[in-house]
Amino acid sequence: MLVLCAAGVTASAGQPGNSHAEQRQAIGESMSAAPAFEAQQAAELFAAEGASGPSIISRFVQTLTRSRFVAVRSCPELEPDAFPLLSRLYGKPAVPLGLLPPQPAGTRGVSRNTENDATMRWLDAQPAKSVLYVALGTEAPLRAELLRELAHGLELAGTRFLWALRPPAGAEEDSIIPVGFADCTGERGLVTTRWVPQVSVLAHGAVGAFLTHCGWGSVVEGLQFGHPLVMLPIFGDQGPNARLMEGRQVGALVPRNEKDGSFDRAGVAGAVRAVAVGEEGRAFATNARKLQEVVADRACHERCIDGFIQHLRSCCNE
Structure with missing residues (x-):
């Protein structure tokens, strides 16, 4: 298996x-x-x-x-x-096996600390569906120069954002965040390098879109709350996952250099705007809500689990 x-x-x-x-x-x-x-x-x-x-x-x-x-x-x-x-x-x-979405109930109270409280309070102060949540995981962090391009792209996009930043090994936050970034983004952006309760953030009413590496767990969590996706795959199955979601028209891929996978700030800003604003963004959001119905279909996932158990029993009886 x-x-x-x-x-x-x-x-x-x-x-x-x-x-x-x-x-x-x-x-x-x-x-x-x-x-x-x-x-x-x-x-x-x-x-x-x-x-x-x-x-x-x-x-x-x-x-x-x-x-x-x-x-x-x-x-x-x-x-x-x-x-x-x-x-x-x-x-x-x-x-x-079913999509196995995490249980959202009670997530606001799980593993809370001062940093998490500050993050959630910041979200509480934002308008509904206005924040782009940015999280690229920890297994394969981007190079520092690409993280700087991502920062510039978020600045150019002009949307509200919460960025759960994971600097690469040996790099400090100050070496990644461009000079003047905080002044330019003002109160519309928050960057945190601490652990973020992702499901709680995605469940928050202020979040309206998700910039993700498209690890399958993150895709399921984003769709669980009907969020359209800005897709920046880095490693492994993330590329195929992103193309699957692009085919389902629930978001946009950040344009990449064909040879080395690099990207620039203009490409980031364009993808964010495509997903977060305008008619195209509304179409992505509509399609994401349709897939939200699939993720939320507990009867479907229970049927999958039942079928999985039957296959296990068949294998044991052979």
């Missing part, structure tokens, strides 16, 4: 049982819709050996080969074409 989102599984590896060269070729074909920098990153992941020997992708393929079925953190209502495709690709059942 292997648990992933469907977009990530489809784009991550070749057919189980293929040779090393065939798997590499299959990865290249599955990444044909990806920009060159992302396909190169996938190829490097396949080739790079870790301390235990095989690469991450090689271990993924070996795990998949030995699995009796693939359990996917998704559902046919969200990805109707993915499950038949996965079954054909891998020659074994692709079982929906």
Whole structure:
């Protein structure tokens, strides 16, 4: 059994049982819709050996080969074409596990401290649906120069924002935030380098959009509250997830350099404005609310869990 989102599984590896060269070729074909920098990153992941020997992708393929079925953190209502495709690709059942959204009830009171209180008080003072929440995770932080471009882009966009900034290792906040940034953004922006209770923030009535790396957990959390997405994928399955959401028209990708994945402030500002303001932004928000209904469909997810349990029982009885 292997648990992933469907977009990530489809784009991550070749057919189980293929040779090393065939798997590499299959990865290249599955990444044909990806920009060159992302396909190169996938190829490097396949080739790079870790301390235990095989690469991450090689271990993924070996795990998949030995699995009796693939359990996917998704559902046919969200990805109707993915499950038949996965079954054909891998020659074994692709079982929906449901989206497993976090429980929003009571999140405002979880793990609160002085910093969190200040963040939530700032949100309390903002108009409804006016704030762009910016969070790019901790596993693969952007380089300092790209974070500075992101800061300039938020300044140029002119929208309200809450940025949960995670500086790369060895970098201080002062080396990333441009000089005069706080003065230029004034009270419409807040930057915090502390841990932020993401689900509580996304549940807040002041938040209207989400700038995300498109890790699957973050995508589900954003859609849980009907937020359109500004998408800036960095690593792994985030690119396929972002393209899936772009196809569902719930947000806009930040334009990237095809070769090296870099971006500039104008591209950031344009994507933010496209999602947060105007007719296009309203269309994205409408589509995000439609997917919110899928994420909120507890009966759907319970059916998925029931089906997953039945597959486990079948495997045990074989």
